[in-house]
Amino acid sequence: MDIATFNVNSIKARLHAVTQWLDDKSPDIACLQELKTVDGSFPREEIEARGYNIITHGQKSYNGVAILSKFPIEEHISGLPGDESDEQARYIEAVISAPQGAVRVASIYLPNGNPAPGPKYDYKLAWMARLKSHIQRLLGYEEPLILAGDYNVIPRPEDCFDPAAWIDDALFRPDTRAAFREIIFTGLTSAFMQKDGRGGEYTFWDYQAGAWPRGNGIRIDHLLLSPQAADKLQSVRIDKYVRDKDRPSDHVPFVGSFDL
DNA sequence: ATGGTCGCGTAGCGA
Numbered sequence: 001m002d003i004a005t006f007n008v009n010s011i012k013a014r015l016h017a018v019t020q021w022l023d024d025k026s027p028d029i030a031c032l033q034e035l036k037t038v039d040g041s042f043p044r045e046e047i048e049a050r051g052y053n054i055i056t057h058g059q060k061s062y063n064g065v066a067i068l069s070k071f072p073i074e075e076h077i078s079g080l081p082g083d084e085s086d087e088q089a090r091y092i093e094a095v096i097s098a099p100q101g102a103v104r105v106a107s108i109y110l111p112n113g114n115p116a117p118g119p120k121y122d123y124k125l126a127w128m129a130r131l132k133s134h135i136q137r138l139l140g141y142e143e144p145l146i147l148a149g150d151y152n153v154i155p156r157p158e159d160c161f162d163p164a165a166w167i168d169d170a171l172f173r174p175d176t177r178a179a180f181r182e183i184i185f186t187g188l189t190s191a192f193m194q195k196d197g198r199g200g201e202y203t204f205w206d207y208q209a210g211a212w213p214r215g216n217g218i219r220i221d222h223l224l225l226s227p228q229a230a231d232k233l234q235s236v237r238i239d240k241y242v243r244d245k246d247r248p249s250d251h252v253p254f255v256g257s258f259d260l
Numbered sequence: 261a262t263g264g265t266c267g268c269g270t271a272g273c274g275a
Contacts (some may be wrong), residue, residue, distance in 0.1 A: 061273095
């Protein structure tokens with residue numbers, strides 16, 4: 001089964017692009033980020049018509065995450081645990097009845113954090129610490145767990161076209177990469193790295209300054225896996241072709257294929 | 261070249 005992460009940058013502005021991609025690739029599970037709308041305005045019918053169950057955790061104008069699944073969704077939680085005062089819609093998690101048993105899937109929109117340093121960067125690092133704590137709890141279940149999302153983290157210099165341009169950015173600062181390593185060191189496997197991702201492969205190209213035609217991208221969309229999920233990973237791919245379609249998102253889908 | 265481009269919502273912020 002294929003599990004994808006795709007930051008759509010507004011589900012309403014991207015509905016045509018998303019449904020065309022669903023029709024092309026038929027991912028079994030798709031984790032979406034940056035819906036930029038409330039639950040009541042999510043275009044459910046157009047996506048349900050493609051055979052998907054849907055859960056959303058939306059927010060007016062900003063953020064918002066969803067999980068689309070061709071298999072039944074048994075239970076879910078909205079919002080990252082650990083701070084009841086956090087009103088930003090950046091996390092949704094579900095238990096899905098896959099053909100060979102339950103799979104837990106999360107759709108994650110990690111804070112951007114710019115400008116750094118500053119309060120937005122502090123929020124990013126605090127959010128990453130909360131995510132790490134929650135993952136440590138989830139790993140105790142010893143089940144297939146797939147944490148899919150826009151992490152707003154460039155893990156390595158070779159994951160950006162021009163590392164010097166990102167050196168002080170919240171996506172690439174040493175504290176950001178250290179926090180990302182801490183998350184992985186709880187016991188997760190990055191799907192891209194597991195399949196020998198070499199560098200020079202990107203999932204985001206800025207709308208500005210001709211970043212896409214120049215190949216000036218970064219790799220910030222990731223699938224992080226529990227051991228039980230990593231053992232079943234078969235391959236990964238980046239659906240770059242969608243960036244050439246009309247009115248594309250600035251991100252493209254990243255997809256893992258699993259024997260699950 | 262201190263810009264450039266999107267989306268939301270209709271000014272200016274977030275990315």
